[in-house]
Amino acid sequence: MTTELSTQPVMSRESSADSDLDRDRRFLGVYQKVSRLVSMSLDHQEVMETIVRSLTELLTVDACTIRLLDHSTRSFVLGAAHGVSLNYLSREVIDTEDTLTQVRSGTPVYSANAAEESCPQFRQAAAQEGIKSILTVPILYKEELIGIMRLLTRKTRQFTDAEIGLVVGLSEQIGVAISHGRMFKEMEDRLVFLNGIYEISTLVNSTLDIDHIFNVVVERAAVSLGAKGCTLRLINSESGLLELAASYGVSASYLHRGEVSHERNIQVVLNGEPVAIYDVRRDPRIEYHEQMTTEGICSLLAVPVKVNDEVIGALRILSDRPRIFTDSAIRFAVTLAEVGGAAIRKARSYQKITRLMRQVQGHEAFLASIIDSLQHQLLVIDPNRRVVLANRVYLEAIGKEEKEVLGRPYTELDSIAPEDSPVEQVLQGREMNPCLQTLGKDESQRWLEWTAFPIYDEGDLSYVIEIVRDVTSExxxxxxxxxxxxxxxxxxxxxxxxxxxxxxxxxxxxxxxxxxxxxxxxxxxxxxxxxxxxxxxxxxxxxxxxxxxxxxxxxxxxxxxxxxx
Amino acid sequence: MAEILTLDDVLDATVLIGKILRKKGHVVHTFTDEDEAIAFVRQSPVDLVILDIKLKKMSGIEVLAIMKETKPDIGAIMLTGYPTVETAREAISLGADEYCVKPIDRTELEEKVEKVLAARLDQGLE
Incomplete structure (x- = not known):
């Protein structure tokens, strides 16, 4: 049975003015202490932990918990707790839906006896922990709900209106402290992330080694986000399957837990949207709950790796502590994945170009080997009548080195008159008639046949090939x-x-x-x-x-x- | 004594062979026409045929092939004025016993004939 309470402190019915004064002094003391505590740290986590620890003592309750609102799932996730077991904290149902609905609307809710609550799961969890009375107050910041604070007792306790009013007032203070802490942390993180992006950009742009880029991305993503590990999976362009490209900080058995491409979180990421999961042990978007728990993973942030708006893979950052990923953290991961994607594209292009270059070089060497293996003299001449290529047999026939020949006018090299030259016929666009040259006399007499062929590029003469063939035996x-x-x-x-x-x-x-x-x-x-x-x-x-x-x-x-x- | 057939497009050549071999006691049938010679072989007992390679309508090789088809065991001596490797190989592959070049000596002809007939006798073909 829950009781909806007014957010305004209800005046005590105690008639004793002295008692009221004592209470007010005590409450003022608590208020001052809490104010001092929350102002001592800018770390919102530290603030929350200090509050839950201090309030159990100051308000003489058995336990205190703070849960923060996860905007992505509209659920309350644990921020800090004191005085209750981990087993109780990890229950599936935080409270009855009525209680949570009322708190979400900004109203404190008081339950004198948890055993009378309507939700059996919560009733059982409370009974196991020995919880009797619960006061739940919203934590607001600028009139927006950011979380809830719960005070728990193991004996039935009636919270007075004044106590409730105090707690509501404290929760406002806590809301301000948490929000300021979060903002400070956000700014701090942004700076870290900015440096991280710069660092990663420098690293991935300093190399074209694609495996090195993969490893830098996963390592820096995990380190910059203070996470346990990170995995990078890329879509194989031929098979269309998602394949592991690199990992950091996770075991081989975790990596081999099974096919992940059909997990809902991956499907969302492959559609181009990031996914932040606070509790991987229960979240339906995760399939391998057990393996993730065994690996010590609590929260997960998955972002798409894009190249020119095309998703080519998924980057998953794995946290070993429960974590709500802030917008800055998500933006950082998205940016990092984009930087990584660009570097991967560049490295892949480089790989492709390198492969093509090797193929071209291989073909050139093959062609050169064929040309040099020809038994005929071969000369390639450009339209300006200059030699651009001469094969081994030609060079041997004229007794010159390649460097002496390249770039020179062919007329200085050939032993037939240019007016009879088939090269000249081709250059002038005339019909090519082979030319037969006789060398030597009697038994040492030799016959050479001179021919020439045009090479056209888009209709224009680009080169002329001259072939000198020894036709003596023929x-x-x-x-x-x-x-x-x-x-x-x-x-x-x-x-x-x-x-x-x-x-x-x-x-x-x-x-x-x-x-x-x-x-x-x-x-x-x-x-x-x-x-x-x-x-x-x-x-x-x-x-x-x-x-x-x-x-x-x-x-x-x-x-x-x-x-x- | 053997039944011998001789075929040559030059009548005088067949007459001469007939004269030489009859003197040796053989019965010689002379022909200048291929069809008649082939018909004779089909109808009559013949031990040996002496064929010129150049004939009027067919070649001696073709005639030999037909005669061997009719009587595979028949002896054969081929005569030619112009020997070639091709005709010699063909004749031998078809079963000719001798391949002689004109003008053959009388004694050589007699010896060749006796040798072929003796070889047939050894093989029990007569």
């Missing part, structure tokens, strides 16, 4: 073929003659030899012998003609023969 081969053709014709004629003569010769000679056996008269045998002798001479002649064609016979396997030239 020339000699052509001559040999000509001679061979003539010889073949002679041999063919000889073969035909032999063929046509041999059959009748065989008949005539054989018949004469048969006839000579039948003749009786010596004169007749002698005359036929003359015929046979002359026919045989013809046979020898045709045999020679056949042998001219290269025919011979040789023994083959067994009794057979094969014939060959």
């Amino acid at each position: 020339h000699l081969l052509a001559e040999e073929r000509l001679q061979s053709g003539k010889l073949q014709a002679i041999l063919s004629l000889a073969g035909t003659v032999a063929h046509e003569v041999n059959s009748p010769l065989f008949a005539a000679l054989g018949t004469a030899e048969l006839l000579v056996e039948e003749l009786r008269l010596p004169e007749e045998r002698e005359e036929l012998g003359v015929i046979i002798r002359n026919l045989k001479q013809i046979g020898e002649l045709t045999g020679k003609m056949v042998s001219m064609t290269g025919f011979t016979d040789q023994k083959y396997v067994g009794e057979r023969k094969i014939l060959s030239f």
Whole structure:
């Protein structure tokens, strides 16, 4: 059962003027002490811790807690506490929804007996801690709710109107102190963050080593924000998957806890919005509650890494203490991720350019190797008739070094007259006719063929390639073929003659030899012998003609023969 | 005594071969036309054919191929006035026993014929 209270102090019904005076003196003392305490420090955390500790003593209560409003979730997160267990502080339900609604509207709420409260979860948590009475007051700053303060007793206690009025007054003081402390901290942080951004910009811009940039970003993000660690995940442009690029301050087992890309906080970040999570153990935007708790992570700030408005990854800053990330901290992380993104883009561009340069150099070396391996002389000439490239064979042929040749007019180098030069024909836009040059005499005679080809760039002549080819062997081969053709014709004629003569010769000679056996008269045998002798001479002649064609016979396997030239 | 067929586009050459081989006791059938010679081989027993390579319609090599197709065991001596490696290889690959160049000596012809017939006898083909 809660009681809504007026924010105005209610006058005590005690009639004794002395008692009122004592009470007022005591309250004044408390007020002075609290005022002194809150003015001693600019650290709002220290202020809160001092208040909760001091008020339990000054107001003779068992415990005091301060919770701050987390604007992102509209929930109250723990700022400082004294006199209650961690177990109680970490309960899921802070109080009944009625109480919180009333406090949010700026009204103090007093509950004499927590056991009678409507919310069973809160009732159970209060019972376990032995809490009986609770006074909850809003902490305001410039009429805006920034948190709540709760006074707790383990015995049932009736807070007087005067006490409630005192607490409300104190909470206003505390509100001012916390807000001033926060502002101071904010300014201090901004300075730190500004230095951090400058430092990180300097570091990431001093290198094009992409891994070094990754490591600088995660390390400086964690250190500058006073966080435990930081992870940087980038989207693989080929697979589209989010991959870990670098980490700082977290264990390998944490990093390997599983796929994170489907976590709600990551999804929001990949849509370009930062996400601050006060309690990672319970927040539904986190999937791996247990692993994060084991790693000692309490709060998380995740921001997108952008390049030209395109989200390329997520930077997550991990705090090992419960933390409300201020606007400055979030802006710092966003700016840092932007600086990192720009550096990553630059480094990736450099990597791409370096890779392309290597490819170009590789192709150049390959081309140069091919050009130098050519057996022909090769010269490249620009439209001003100056040499821009000469291959090894050309340089060897003219006996000069490359540096002596490059940039010189080709007419000073070539051994043919420019008017006959195919290069000149190409340069003048005429039809190119190859030029044949004869060098030396007799056996050392050589023939060179000069040709030239244009290279156009968008229709304009940019270079002319001159190729000088030693065609001596081709020339000699052509001559040999000509001679061979003539010889073949002679041999063919000889073969035909032999063929046509041999059959009748065989008949005539054989018949004469048969006839000579039948003749009786010596004169007749002698005359036929003359015929046979002359026919045989013809046979020898045709045999020679056949042998001219290269025919011979040789023994083959067994009794057979094969014939060959 | 063997049944011998001789084919040459020069009639006198076939007559001469007939005369030489008949003297040795063989029965010689002379032809100047390829078709007639092929028909004879298909119809009659022939032990040996003596073929000129240059004929009127076909080459001696083609005639040899047809005759060998009809009678694979038939003996064959090829005669030519113009020997070439190609014709020699083809003739031997088709099963010719001898490849002789004109003008062949009478004695050489007789020896070649006897050698081919003797080799056939050794192989039990007669």
